[in-house]
Amino acid sequence: MKKLIPLLLVFITACAPSAQESAVVLPQFLATATPYIDPSYPSAQVELAAPNQTASGIEVRMERAAVEGKNLNADVCFTLPDTSDWGISFASLNYGGTVLQEYGTTLVSLQEPTAGQPGLRCDTLTFVVPPDADLTNATIVIESIATTPREGEYCSVYMPKIQQAMLERGIGIALDCVEENGVQTMKIVSIPPEMTQEQAEQYVYSDEFYTVKGPWSFSFNLSQ
Secondary structure (H helix, E strand, C coil): CCCHHHHHHHHHHHHCCCCCCCCCCCCHHHHHHCCCCCCCCCEEEECCCCCEEEECCEEEEEEEEEEECCEEEEEEEEECCCCCEEEEEEEEEEECCEEECCCEEEEEEEECCECCECCEEEEEEEEECCCCCCCCCEEEEEEEEEEECCCCHHHHHHHHHHHHHHHHCCCCCEEEEEEECCEEEEEEEECCCCCCHHHHHHHHCCHHHCEEEEEEEEEECCCC
């Protein structure tokens, strides 16, 4: 019996996991799926000294910039050129030699244009930043806003200014509105003989008519 006990102890010791083997490492996808925000991520907010910028006739105001966990959030409002569905089409966060161009937008409010008053849209821009990001000298640059015209707006809003641009440039493209399935639709009705239909469409549907370029630049100091 005395010989049996040491043998059992040896067997248990051999089968028990070592301290190194007992450490469990979660797969990366599981580790990133948790909503827990590590305390090492900062939380800070700053009011901008120069929150208003005007370019190409559009006023943009950045009311707040704040680090909240992993996110740098900036509240941005801008006047609307017309009644179309305008939104921020290109923006970037610049800090410590890094240019971050991936961001998300969340609609906060939308005020439609009224007689004599431009509309106003407010969004929250969200950039995901690492906990050690040096935001002591950071800048958010909004390069442009753009629109996707709603049904019928090609005729009511865009056709007059596109046709005027064609005339001023001496480009012999003629536009008209025709009814298709009960909806007024902009059509190219004539083009110069040396121009293809594809070339004419590149002129008419060029981004310049549906994009307003800035830039609007906002610098701030979010020291950790």
